[in-house]
């Protein structure tokens with residue numbers, strides 16, 4: 001879901017390609033579900049299906065981790081959970097700040113899945129003075145005046161931006177100047193960051209637009225299978241679905 005714009009080379013220093021790194025959380029999610037069901041081993045085919053990945057790709061990905069599984073037995077679930085967690089840096093605690101505690105920021109703060117994956121919400125920050133001191137998810141909101149001190153005192157390297165788009169760059173600049181080197185951006189704007197800072201962008205409306213594109217294509221295929229429409233109907237359909245010149249709508253890249 002996240003659309004990445006990172007300032008790192010396509011291959012990491014330890015030789016694991018970024019595309020593999022991006023799939024590791026998918027494997028981890030599938031493996032964690034198996035672990036919770038006390039499943040001891042899993043074949044590459046089963047795990048690939050659970051993670052929604054091709055099994056040859058999975059085996060190649062795991063070879064970068066030095067994990068080849070055992071023929072006829074498969075992969076040890078617990079060991080793979082440990083290996084992938086270690087590779088993703090999840091065996092250590094990551095304090096995270098969320099900036100912008102409106103509808104989205106509050107929902108993120110209330111999401112229990114961060115803590116269980118090693119991301120501790122260290123602070124909630126908002127520019128609205130009326131919110132200062134009010135608890136959200138049991139954490140009192142702090143004013144943006146305190147942003148730099150919060151980052152420094154908590155050793156925060158990951159910031160989440162959930163402010164309106166117009167405030168996001170300024171918030172980003174302050175986070176980076178204070179020492180944050182990874183940003184998860186929910187605001188619908190492109191952030192400019194210096195070399196060495198990673199930005200991941202989450203935009204649910206882009207995901208919906210991509211689904212809409214596929215839905216439209218499926219509808220088009222069904223209509224084609226049903227045979228040609230009467231001339232007037234065809235004209236009406238084109239103007240309703242595709243815009244005046246009949247082009248498919250532009251879809252922003254994921």
Ligand SMILES: NC(=O)c1ccc[n+]([C@@H]2O[C@H](COP(=O)([O-])OP(=O)(O)OC[C@H]3O[C@@H](n4cnc5c(N)ncnc54)[C@H](O)[C@@H]3O)[C@@H](O)[C@H]2O)c1
Pocket residue numbers: 099100101102103104105125126127128144162163164165167170171185186187188202203204205
């Ligand atoms: N990525 C997605 O899929 C997705 C989904 C929903 C919303 N959004 C985006 O997330 C952002 C927040 O949406 P929302 O519905 O929570 O909005 P909201 O208006 O409910 O909350 C925004 C919060 O940001 C605070 N804020 C404003 N300027 C600030 C600043 N300079 N520093 C710190 N805090 C500041 C406001 O006081 C407010 O509490 C918007 O940019 C919205 O477009 C993204």
